Amino acid sequence: MIKVLFFAKLREELKINELDVEYKADVASIRELINYLRLEYQQIDNVKNIKAAVNQELALDWDLSLNDGDEVAFFPPITGG
C-alpha cells in the first residue's frame, strides 16, 4: 500500500485527508500515482503548482520510483512564516 496525504487547498478540493492506494507496477512513481488519483479526483487540477513529498522529504523528481509502504503527500506551494 502507498499512504497518500493531501494538505491545505488540495485537501479541501478533494474533501479527503488521506487514502491508501494499492502498490502496483503501473502506480510506481509520483507521476503515475497522481495520474491514477486524477481518474477519481479531477479536482486535483484546480490546484496549481502541486508539490510532492515522499516519506516526508520534498520530491522534485516525479519519476522517482515509489516503494510499497511509502508515504506520499501532495500539497500546494508552502506559505508559512
Added chain:
Amino acid sequence: MVRIQQEGFDINSEVKKIKRSDESGVGALVTFVGYVRDFKEDKSDTLTSMEIEFYPGMTEKALLEIEEKARRTWDIFDVNIIHRFGKLNLNDEIVLVAVTSAHRTEAFRACEFIIDFLKTDAPFWKKEIGLKSESWVDANIKDYEKINKW
C-alpha cells in the same frame, strides 16, 4: 530547538531559554517575530483571522534541518524556532526565530537565513479568513528569489 504549537508564546520567556543571565559568551541576540496582519489579496475585504495548517512529522523535520543548516553556515550558539498552527487572529504572533551568537553579524544573518528558508522549505499553509470570503494564500515568488541569494 524547534516547536510547533497552537497556543501563543511569550517572547521574553522564549528568548530567556536561549540567553540565560549567567551565560557570559553571548554577545548578541536577534529575534524575528511574524504577526497576522490586515492584508487580503481581495482589497475590498478585511482580514479577521488566519488558519495555519502543517504536515505533522515532515514540518518538524524541515525546521530542524533549517536550524542545522544555519548552524553549519554561521557561528551561532543557540536557536529557538516556534511556529503556530490553527486559528490565529489579527495581530497574533505566528512565528518566532531567535538566535544567539558572540557577535551581531552572525546573529542577524542566521536569523534572516532561518526565516527565509522557513518560508520556502517548512510545510505550512496559510488561509486568510476575511469578513466576506476566505482564501488560501498563494506562494510569493519573492520568497524564492530571497533563497537564491543565500
